[in-house]
Amino acid sequence: MSHISSLQDHDTLKRVEDQINILSGILEQGRKQLRFPGRLESKYIDQRNQRFMEIDHKMLIAGLVFYLGFSWTDFYLGAENGPLIFSLRVVITALAFLFVFWIPRSQYSRHMVTIAALGIFAIGFSVIGFIWLIPGEMKYAYHLGLIPIQIFTMVVLRLSYRSVLVVSVAILACYIVSLLLSHQTVSDPELQRLISIFIPMFIMFWALLIVMGSYMAFMMESSARSDFMKNRLLALEAERLQYLSGRLHVLSTTDSLTGIANRRFLEESLDTEWRRAKRSSMPLSLVMVDIDKFKDYNDLYGHQKGDECLRTLANKMAQYCNRPADLCARYGGEEFVMLLPETSRADAVWIVEKMRSAIEGMAITHEAADSGLVTISAGVASVIPDDSCTSDQLLSQADRLLYEAKAQGRNRVCG
Numbered sequence: 187m188s189h190i191s192s193l194q195d196h197d198t199l200k201r202v203e204d205q206i207n208i209l210s211g212i213l214e215q216g217r218k219q220l221r222f223p224g225r226l227e228s229k230y231i232d233q234r235n236q237r238f239m240e241i242d243h244k245m246l247i248a249g250l251v252f253y254l255g256f257s258w259t260d261f262y263l264g265a266e267n268g269p270l271i272f273s274l275r276v277v278i279t280a281l282a283f284l285f286v287f288w289i290p291r292s293q294y295s296r297h298m299v300t301i302a303a304l305g306i307f308a309i310g311f312s313v314i315g316f317i318w319l320i321p322g323e324m325k326y327a328y329h330l331g332l333i334p335i336q337i338f339t340m341v342v343l344r345l346s347y348r349s350v351l352v353v354s355v356a357i358l359a360c361y362i363v364s365l366l367l368s369h370q371t372v373s374d375p376e377l378q379r380l381i382s383i384f385i386p387m388f389i390m391f392w393a394l395l396i397v398m399g400s401y402m403a404f405m406m407e408s409s410a411r412s413d414f415m416k417n418r419l420l421a422l423e424a425e426r427l428q429y430l431s432g433r434l435h436v437l438s439t440t441d442s443l444t445g446i447a448n449r450r451f452l453e454e455s456l457d458t459e460w461r462r463a464k465r466s467s468m469p470l471s472l473v474m475v476d477i478d479k480f481k482d483y484n485d486l487y488g489h490q491k492g493d494e495c496l497r498t499l500a501n502k503m504a505q506y507c508n509r510p511a512d513l514c515a516r517y518g519g520e521e522f523v524m525l526l527p528e529t530s531r532a533d534a535v536w537i538v539e540k541m542r543s544a545i546e547g548m549a550i551t552h553e554a555a556d557s558g559l560v561t562i563s564a565g566v567a568s569v570i571p572d573d574s575c576t577s578d579q580l581l582s583q584a585d586r587l588l589y590e591a592k593a594q595g596r597n598r599v600c601g
């Protein structure tokens with residue numbers, strides 16, 4: 187992993203941990219949350235809208251069908267205004283249907299709950315209008331129509347207690363204003379007495395329903411928000427753990443000095459690639475690389491310069507492992523191993539020879555070496571794995587060939 191990507195990873199972890207701290211802080215306060223800070227609120231609104239679409243959208247459609255279904259009363263009770271009330275009901279239903287299907291697909295979909303609240307208010311307002319249009323005492327039957335609308339408000343908008351409260355109070359307020367403006371009296375004194383008792387009772391029952399409905403919505407919204415926070419916290423904790431386990435895996439498989447794979451990772455990869463090559467009957471090449479006279483280099487230039495040299499060479503060697511399954515690992519000390527799956531001996535020798543020459547070409551001074559420069563020796567072993575051999579034998583063969591390269595005078599590849 188490069189230094190830059192590890193910095194970016196660290197930023198990711200910090201961002202996740204910051205969010206965990208904010209959420210844990212809110213949860214620890216134990217207060218009921220009705221608005222989250224910043225982007226958390228818009229995430230919650232997205233989730234609430236999704237839920238609204240899954241359940242309440244269908245209820246809106248059912249409610250509208252029910253509203254339209256009551257058109258028979260318009261003709262039955264509306265007398266000469268019957269056709270007008272019916273036409274108004276049809277137009278309002280058609281407009282509402284248009285909104286119900288268009289809003290979720292439009293750019294206003296984020297505000298669907300608010301728009302639904304406005305729609306329910308409009309339906310309630312229309313019933314108050316119909317009360318004005320129904321002649322005589324029959325209009326009182328329409329007062330009852332406001333109660334299903336109140337119940338519908340409480341059910342459909344239950345996840346937004348503000349909407350329940352505002353829509354319910356607004357419809358009730360319009361109803362009371364309409365009563366005050368109409369000053370209607372009926373000729374039968376007995377009926378008038380009944381109505382003068384019925385209306386205040388009706389308003390009281392309605393107000394009670396609003397108080398209960400708003401409280402229920404308040405509890406449901408705060409519990410939905412608390413569930414949202416807990417789920418979000420769990421998701422963030424999972425993200426953090428995933429990051430940390432990934433980081434742990436990188437640390438446990440990376441050589442800390444050079445940043446390339448370590449011996450443990452090489453052994454895991456060798457095992458995997460061995461089995462893969464065996465299945466596909468493809469050649470697997472393994473290269474053992476050793477820096478020439480590295481002890482003298484350390485003695486001459488010091489251990490720190492030696493470390494620097496190891497890093498430079500490791501980087502260079504990694505550049506010759508181009509395919510996704512190729513691997514360059516530090517095997518120990520100044521020894522490296524390259525694993526080249528699906529690569530024949532000839533191809534592997536060709537790659538390693540190019541690498542050896544490139545390292546020599548880097549012209550790193552090494553006064554104790556015959557050439558005066560830092561060089562490498564390498565042994566290349568290849569096999570098409572089967573049951574007659576093991577990966578350890580492949581390693582031993584590469585090691586033997588490396589020593590042959592050393593014996594032949596160093597700065598060469600044997601394969």
Ligand SMILES: Nc1nc2c(ncn2[C@@H]2O[C@H](COP(=O)(O)OP(=O)(O)OP(=O)(O)O)[C@@H](O)[C@H]2O)c(=O)[nH]1
Nearest residue numbers: 476477478479480481482484489492493519520592
């Ligand atoms: N600076 C540094 N040196 C290391 C490290 N690991 C191993 N070495 C040194 O690498 C040297 C390896 O020396 P030898 O195995 O004797 O071989 P050589 O001097 O390279 O000689 P040949 O292999 O025969 O060419 C030792 O002096 C180790 O101390 C390391 O992490 N950093």
